Amino acid sequence: MSLEFSRTVTFGQYINVDSVVHRLDARIKMLAVACVMFCTFMTRGFVSILPILVIAVMIQITTKIPIGYTVRGYRLLLRTMLFFIPFQILFYRAPAGMVVEPYWQWWILSLSWQGIIAGLYTLTRVIVLYHTINMLMFTTTMIDLSDGAEIMFEPLKKLRIPVNELVMTMTVALKFVPLLITELERLIRAQTARGVRFDQGGVIERTKKIVPVLIPLFVNALNRAEVLIVAMNARCYHGGDGRTKLRTMQIIGRDIFALSIILLLASSAAYIGRTYGV
Amino acid sequence: MIHVTNVSYDYNADGSNPIRALTDVSLSLQSGELVALLGHNGSGKSTLAKLLAAVMFPTHGHISIGGTPVTEQTALEIRRKVGLVFQRPDDQLIANRVIDDIAFGPENLGLPRDVIQQRVDHAIATMELESIRTSQISSLSGGERQRVAIAGVLAMEPACFILDEPTTMIAPVLARSLLRTAHTLRDRLGVSIIHITHFMHEVTDFDRIVVMDGGRVLMDGTPKEIFGRSDELSAVGLDVPLVTKVGRILRSRDLSIAEPILTAQELCTAILPLCTNVPSTASAHPLPSGPRVPSGTPFIDVRNASFSYMKDTPLESTGIQDVTCHIHRGQIIALLGGTQAGKSTLIECLNGLRKIHSGQILVDGTDIHSKGYDIGALRDRIGIVFQQPETQLFEETVGKDVSFSPRRKKLSPDQSKALVENSLRAVGLDYQTFRLRYVYALSGGQKRRVAIAGILAGEPEVLILDEPVAGLDPRGRAELATLVKRLARELHLTVMIVGNTIDELAELADRAIVMHNGAVLLEGTISDLLAQADTLHAIGLELSEAAEIARVLKQHIPSFPTTVLDLEDLCETIGRYCAQAKE
Structure with a gap:
């Protein structure tokens, strides 16, 4: 088994290469992702999802992130999906008015060409959704995301929702993720060195083995959190009131251009899906 | 500038069981002074630092800074004047990128954007962080992180810096550069600096030294005055350089x-x-030269081994590169090198925790990555005590933690008990006294001993200790060094001691291997190495004092x-x- 989680778990990782996508305004990227996700849900089949796939490929190319690295991150997702998709295929029910000739049928289970297509289409949708969010994370730093979110959710302050504090909490929580992963790797290595085999045994046995790792992990995390509170206080943090920001966000020509292309493609996907149902 | 008048502090002051940390401390510090605060763990120096930085408030007495009394109402104003740099930079870095973290403080002060920009630029220039200003903090080295942490405090333009034991956990070469920074800040910006430390040799060129013991100020004077009173210092267990x-x-x-x-x-x-x-x-x-490389098949034979972190990703970095070395049975080996030398990576490759990408590792002549090799059995034979092993203890009681390996191997209760008893005795802890003690209630040095006992109870043939004395105070270091020396001599194991200093532990070694940038640079007896002192100094390997x-x-x-x-x-x-x- 690999003891380098950070190598195989690519989700949420920021990849520091310079590309146009990296330089786009975080708010634009978040809007674009929301739009792509929404429109993906409006598609009805492989024809209508085609424009979305074009977007996905375009983003992949322009980010300059090696395709191999992106694909590696999808292994876990694919494995999970390969477990669920057969169910969807076997339980496929044709929409009213459609004639289906199944290859095989038993009770409510059946295997048909339409069922297989529907299963593959679902798989494509899930991958596209995952890919879009993944690309946002690959190309946008946490601080950009949280700054963007802070501005976009600004109106919620009127409803007395403490937007700044929530965003700060999120930022700090996310700061801990790489630290905790490193810590987890360190603890698992130490346990492995003491003879524990994390790659052997059944589910229950494996779960039991994980407990001794989690205890020191939590104890260390709590200690760290306590020190961090003191550190934030010492640096004069006192909530969002009266706080100013070094960073500005400005939407420029290329942001509008990028968003327009994506809007155009995504809405055409939604239109085709709604109108023709394919 | 800073006036401390008859200050006492109790932890848990409101509770039924207050613990006194400071007793009747009075102290005056001028602006622009470079002051060292010395003392053992528990002498009250960190408590005093927290009171000065207004993150805690005195139980009795009075502190004023630049004319402002320290109270909960003035806390924000005081924190703006007094910057606190913590022991571990990871504890105080908040943002993901260098520039954003440095801006965190000024942003909290509510300064206009152009002022923040100016201060951040200034801090970046002062701490020489230009090349990494937009880097992710998680990708930085320990030394860089420390500089970012200081820059973050610097950007708040405090009149006083408190460095809370920043040198305890880091490699000596980084500690030296940190101290140079402290001097530069004082000389160029005229800020006062209070450096808290255990280590005497760091503070010989300071303006003033305040020695604390048992919550009181014991001595206060120039380094010449303080170190001239070596008898009084040794009476409280402190040493002179x-x-x-x-x-x-x-x-x-x-x-x-x-x-x-x-x-x-x-x-x-x-x-x-x-x-x-x-x-x-x-x-x-x-x-006199120590024994040379013995002939015959080495116990562990590393041939052209290479390993990279995050291989085949955009974040790939070299761990070890083309390493060849031999370890013979019964030898004591010192594996030495500065930071990022690849020492820890190498030892993790030795028992297959990390799989080398090219080359071979043979144990008793068999490739450990050959098909059907029992890597689990190998890990029982090679016991590794990792850095700061005390943070890896997981059982409730000492007895349980130490008996982990015997229990896992399903040994009989008698055998298991005998192993635990012997292992605890080997690390100087009495079985009856410590068996049922709670791990979390032990002191740092005791925890580390328990962790070592846990490895010994697995009956390894090779004992690898990764920086066994790092992060302890001088008393803890001395005690642990004595322990390791005794283990190395008495247990008749093959021992490998990993370190960044040619200290008394390294000097035990029959043979030393010096690594630099992931490759083996030198090999020989310790005196062979010392003859090339300048080379060692240049690669950041610390010499003994x-x-x-x-x-x-x-x-x-x-x-x-x-x-x-x-x-x-x-x-x-x-x-x-x-x-x-x-x-």
């Missing part, structure tokens, strides 16, 4: 040296006129040997160089 001891010893041997000597440079100036017996050729007194003094002396007396191991050796050699003055 080694070079000061050398001065005293030489003086007791009738060499006319003014006391106290504080730096190697001073020692040099003092003995130069007395050196009348300088041999013209280099070292005529080589140390004695060897470092010798290295400085050599710059003025070219024939002076750097192959000295300890105080005794050094005094002996200097004595020989000044032989005629003695008569």
